[in-house]
Amino acid sequence: MKNITIADVAKHAGVSKSTVSQFLNSRFDYMSEKTKKKIEVTIEELNYQPNIVARSLKQKATFTVGVVVANILHTFSTQIIRAMEDAFHEQGYQIIVCNADDEPEKEKKYIEMLLAKQVDGIMIFPTGSNLDLYERMKQMQFPVVFVDRTINNLNIATVMLDNHMAAKLAVDQLVKKGRKRIALVTTSIIRNISPRVERLEGYKNALIAHGLPVKEEYIKSASADKISSVLEKMFRLASPPEGIVAGNDIVLNEVLKFMKERNLNIPNDAAVIGIDEVPFASFFTPPITTVAQPAAEMAKKSVELLLNQIKNKDENEFVDIYRFKPSLIERDSD
Structure with a gap:
């Protein structure tokens, strides 16, 4: 069975290869709804599957980020990760979620695995014990955002509750x-x-x-x-x-x-x-x-900070701590 290429999609849809490429990369600024629909229908008819590896090599990005959560059993962890996934998906990114179980050694292995997979950035709910690894990532100018927890003197962008x-x-x-x-x-x-x-x-x-x-x-x-x-x-x-x-x-x-x-x-x-x-x-x-905790707002800010680092790698000073205000939900137990 022949592999369907961008050229095949372009020919079938009656558009240029660059137009198909723009569609695949969600660049619709100068694309009419008619052209978008034509390409979308053609991709479905031909069952075209983009070559993700080739795309990653060409753009020097995997469009994948890691999330290393300290303990996924916390309700807040699942709430904010769910909101992160939505926000990243809107930007064309996939996420890999790893649960460290509050164990520094497990966290270290997951971070090293994600680095080996060449993810574009990592969200970390830090256990607090892998200081050398956090520092090394900082020196590499690798995109990192801390969530829920902060570590003094590391100057890593952090999103957390007040x-x-x-x-x-x-x-x-x-x-x-x-x-x-x-x-x-x-x-x-x-x-x-x-x-x-x-x-x-x-x-x-x-x-x-x-x-x-x-x-x-x-x-x-x-x-x-x-x-x-x-x-x-x-x-x-x-x-x-x-x-x-x-x-x-x-x-x-x-x-x-x-x-x-x-x-x-x-x-x-x-x-x-x-x-x-x-x-x-x-x-x-x-x-x-x-x-x-305002999980959705915290997730949105975390994603924004990480994508800013990924897209602006020459600008590595993203060191603020962003604290979000909690709210009291009054019921009958007090």
Whole structure:
């Protein structure tokens, strides 16, 4: 069976090869709707398959980017990756998603694999431990954007939440509802992962601003499988917490499971607010108040920053940190 070429498509459609090439590269500025439709129908009739390898060699691009996510189990991770995929698709790019499971060695292998595949750029939700590799990519002027987490002194463009504000919104809401003994529970603060550290700082600052004491017995970090025992000890205190800020969606799941298993009433026994919106929040009983991240807007900015680097490789100073404001979604759990 003969391989169909651009020349065959052009001849069949009655246009030039350059016009077909412009169509394939989504350059429609000077192309009529009639010509576009004619080429589209011809491609379908001839079952033409563009030679992606040849196109990549000619344009010195693979039109593929990598996304190395720290932990795909987080609802926010899946939300923002889905939005990234849409944004990249609109620009003619495909994405390869890799899940590092918060393991630096796994992250390193994925980044090296993506570099070997000659992707045009990489989005990284950094684990924080591959500093030499991040620095090497920076020196290579390889297009990189950090998402959700930042690393000091690397000067890599970063898109993330205003985590201090996220914690403040949660504490402010609990205080408004008359709660004074407010706890923060988060997953393990390892490698100083910035969202967890910043949310803890924001929580402490908010308590101080309200004239409330910062008590270490109300501040707990643990792996997901240990959160239940952490909560058990907290609720055995002489003065157990009246409100709990769950540092992320994984913690929120564990908090809700713990309270249901102990027949603790939300919000009467303890109010609960989760940082990060979750799909079940609106129909849980009671509906859960959350602090949501603007995932779509963050994805759009991340894609914009990476494509700017890919298309303007001589301009390698893309070093700002872009922080997005969270929003409080009030329901009945506080």
